[in-house]
Structures are given as C-alpha cells and as structure tokens.
Amino acid sequence: MELQEHTSVAADMLRHFEEKIERGDAIEPKDRMPDGYRKHLIRQISQHAHSEVIGMQPEGNWVTRAPSLRAKQILLAKIQDEGGHGLYLYSAAETLGISRAEMIEQLHAGKAKYSNIFNYPALNWADIGAIGWLVDGAAIVNQVSLQRTSYGPYSRAMVRICKEESFHQRQGYEIMAKMMKGSAEQRDMAQDAMNRWWWPALMMFGPHDSDSPHTGDAFKWKIKRQSNDELRAKFIDKTVQQAEVIGLTIPDKDLKWNEARGHYDHGAINWDEFYRVINGNGPCNQQRMDHHKRVHAEGAWVREAAEAYRIKKEKKLHLS
Amino acid sequence: MATDSQLTQWEVFIQSKPGANYIHAGSVHAADKKMALQNARDTYTRRGEGTSIWAVPTDAIAASNPEDGDMFFDPANDKTYRLPTFYVMPEGAKAI
Ligand SMILES: [Fe+2]
Numbered sequence: 001m002e003l004q005e006h007t008s009v010a011a012d013m014l015r016h017f018e019e020k021i022e023r024g025d026a027i028e029p030k031d032r033m034p035d036g037y038r039k040h041l042i043r044q045i046s047q048h049a050h051s052e053v054i055g056m057q058p059e060g061n062w063v064t065r066a067p068s069l070r071a072k073q074i075l076l077a078k079i080q081d082e083g084g085h086g087l088y089l090y091s092a093a094e095t096l097g098i099s100r101a102e103m104i105e106q107l108h109a110g111k112a113k114y115s116n117i118f119n120y121p122a123l124n125w126a127d128i129g130a131i132g133w134l135v136d137g138a139a140i141v142n143q144v145s146l147q148r149t150s151y152g153p154y155s156r157a158m159v160r161i162c163k164e165e166s167f168h169q170r171q172g173y174e175i176m177a178k179m180m181k182g183s184a185e186q187r188d189m190a191q192d193a194m195n196r197w198w199w200p201a202l203m204m205f206g207p208h209d210s211d212s213p214h215t216g217d218a219f220k221w222k223i224k225r226q227s228n229d230e231l232r233a234k235f236i237d238k239t240v241q242q243a244e245v246i247g248l249t250i251p252d253k254d255l256k257w258n259e260a261r262g263h264y265d266h267g268a269i270n271w272d273e274f275y276r277v278i279n280g281n282g283p284c285n286q287q288r289m290d291h292h293k294r295v296h297a298e299g300a301w302v303r304e305a306a307e308a309y310r311i312k313k314e315k316k317l318h319l320s
Numbered sequence: 321m322a323t324d325s326q327l328t329q330w331e332v333f334i335q336s337k338p339g340a341n342y343i344h345a346g347s348v349h350a351a352d353k354k355m356a357l358q359n360a361r362d363t364y365t366r367r368g369e370g371t372s373i374w375a376v377p378t379d380a381i382a383a384s385n386p387e388d389g390d391m392f393f394d395p396a397n398d399k400t401y402r403l404p405t406f407y408v409m410p411e412g413a414k415a416i
C-alpha cells in the first residue's frame with residue numbers, strides 16, 4: 001500500500017513536470033524535477049563549463065606572441081570572456097545541487113569531459129583566427145539554440161554568453177580576412193589553419209542524429225532544442241559563405257549545395273578520429289589536463305589565504 | 321593536502337543604471353564582501369552592464385517554494401478590488 005502511494009506520487013510529479021515542459025514554462029532550481037533531468041543537466045552544463053575553461057589554454061598560449069598590441073588586447077579580452085562563461089555555467093550547475101569543487105574533481109578524475117576541440121593544438125597565429133572564426137562560430141550556433149533550453153538558469157547563462165560570443169567569432173574572422181589579404185605565405189598559413197580546424201569544428205556538434213545516444217529525453221524535456229545535424233548544417237551554410245568572401249577553400253571535395261534540402265551536403269566525417277581523441281588520444285589531452293591540475297593546485301594557497309583572512313577579520317569583529 | 325575550499329557562494333544582483341531595479345545575474349565564489357564585489361564586477365559587468373552591484377551570501381537568501389506557490393500567493397488572488405479596473409468610472413469622467 002505504502003509503496004503504491006509512493007509510486008503514484010512520483011507519477012504525479014513526473015506528469016506535472018512534463019505538462020510544464022509541454023507548456024513551455026521554464027524549470028527553476030526549486031521546482032521538482034525527475035532525477036534523469038537533473039543528471040542530464042549536471043552532465044551537460046558542467047561539461048559546457050569545463051569546455052569554456054579548458055578552451056582558454058590553446059589561446060592563452062598566444063597572448064605573449066600576438067603580432068600587435070591591438071591583437072593582444074583583443075585576445076586577452078576574449079580569453080577573459082571564456083573564463084567568465086565558465087563561471088556563469090558553473091553557477092548554473094550549482095543551482096542543481098552539485099558544488100564547484102565536485103565538478104572540478106570530476107574533471108580531474110576524467111569522469112567529466114570537455115569539448116573535444118580543445119585537444120587540438122594552436123600551432124601559429126592563423127590558428128587563433130581559425131579558432132575564433134570556426135570554433136566560436138560553431139559554439140555560437142549551438143548556444144543560440146540553447147537559449148531556449150528548458151532549465152531557467154542554463155537558458156539565462158546562454159543568453160548572456162551569446163551576447164558576448166559574436167565578438168569572438170568576428171575577431172577570428174578578421175584575423176583570417178587580414179591574412180588572406182597578406183603575402184602568399186600568410187594566405188597559405190590561413191588556408192592551412194582552415195584545413196586543420198574545419199573537420200574538428202564540424203565534430204563539435206557531436207555524432208549524427210542517427211547514432212547519437214541520450215537524445216530522446218533531452219528532446220522530450222526540451223534541454224536540447226535542435227538536433228546535432230540541424231545545428232551542423234546551420235554552421236556549414238553560414239561559414240561556407242564567409243569563407244568564399246575572403247577566398248578560403250573549404251577542405252571538403254564533396255561539399256556542394258543541395259537545392260532540394262536548402263543546405264550544403266558535406267563529405268564523410270572521420271568519426272574514428274573523433275572517438276580516438278575523445279577517448280584521450282588526441283594531440284593535447286594530456287597537456288590540457290595536466291595544465292588544469294597544476295594551475296588548480298598552484299592556486300590553492302590563494303584560496304587558503306583568502307579564507308584565513310576572512311576568519312581573522314571575523315575574530316577581530318567579535319573581539320571589538 | 322588541505323581540503324580544497326572553493327570559498328563561499330554569493331548571489332549577485334546588478335543595477336543596470338541609476339534608478340533601475342537590482343536584477344539577479346548569477347553567483348560568484350568569494351571569501352569576503354570585498355572579494356565578492358570584485359569577483360562580481362569581473363564576472364558580470366565587463367561591458368558596462370551595471371552601475372551598482374549587490375552581493376549576498378547564497379545561504380542568507382530565503383526563497384519561496386514553487387510547490388506551495390498556489391497556496392502561498394492565494395491571499396492576492398481574490399482581492400480584485402486592489403486593481404483600478406475593479407471600479408466603475410462615472411460617465412464622462414476622465415482618468416487622471
Ligand atoms: Fe565561450
């Protein structure tokens with residue numbers, strides 16, 4: 001009897017939740033939600049947060065080598081934004097009952113992932129252009145769609161992030177456009193960066209709809225609003241046009257406009273590479289994690305000192 | 321190794337311009353008030369989003385429970401005489 005009551009309460013809760021989702025109402029932190037919804041969000045938002053933070057590494061590597069003061073200031077501002085994006089997202093995930101310390105622990109233990117794209121190296125200045133243009137460009141397409149995600153704090157973080165992202169994409173495109181107006185060597189550099197970043201950028205949207213796990217609940221609960229392939233198509237259509245304008249070639253001989261679909265068809269994505277890199281065997285996986293762990297450990301004394309200072313001040317307050 | 325403190329969580333409210341309401345922006349971690357304000361500034365106002373910030377320890381916030389929403393807000397629901405539209409204006413009288 002008791003058990004039955006329990007299950008019917010749970011069923012009521014689920015029905016109430018799904019009706020809310022159906023109506024298009026946002027879910028807020030104190031609302032009751034199915035365990036699966038909470039878990040899915042924690043995984044997705046923390047992965048998103050880690051990506052923003054790890055993503056600072058390939059670019060941070062170029063701050064001291066930026067070709068002008070203007071370029072250096074822009075790059076610094078962009079990287080600072082990415083750190084901010086990480087914080088907005090950790091803050092959104094915390095509303096679901098996980099602490100930032102736990103999320104960082106999961107990252108360090110390899111239980112939480114970050115975007116695969118940051119396991120590729122930024123080899124030269126053209127890569128900084130390609131990252132802003134292609135990687136941030138792909139991220140924007142995904143994040144614009146997530147502005148309508150059902151979880152309120154996540155959606156609000158996305159709105160804030162999207163406002164800042166367009167500058168990231170533009171500064172990258174500007175670097176590429178400038179190089180394409182430069183010497184033959186500079187044009188080669190830009191094309192080479194394009195060749196290396198194009199396919200990993202397409203992989204950022206994840207596996208094809210036909211074989212991507214988890215999508216069922218994510219769609220039903222409106223966490224995800226558009227499919228991987230839909231988002232990828234959006235990115236390709238916009239980016240091909242921008243590439244043409246500055247004279248870059250898309251490194252895909254099968255790329256062609258499909259009048260009937262209203263989208264470009266693209267060649268086969270190398271999913272073996274995708275899984276090889278995601279499973280830890282990309283060019284920079286080890287380096288990215290080592291760096292994060294090292295800097296986190298090296299910063300521990302700052303957090304400890306800040307705590308000690310607070311405690312000391314509180315004691316003084318009590319004594320006076 | 322000492323336990324890794326992530327400091328205290330604070331909720332951040334930003335006033336976009338003088339006279340405007342303070343609106344919740346998100347949270348930051350900080351050891352004390354000064355650090356909370358500095359972190360809030362760096363995190364949430366990099367593009368002139370605000371002229372003033374409040375930071376409040378997350379623990380200090382009392383929040384209503386959405387489950388009790390209907391009951392909690394009930395006292396307001398049946399008092400339509402609190403709205404100007406409840407009243408019938410005499411023919412010809414203009415609204416002030
Ligand atoms: Fe970002």
Ligand SMILES: [Fe+2]
Binds near residue numbers: 165
């Ligand atoms: Fe970005």
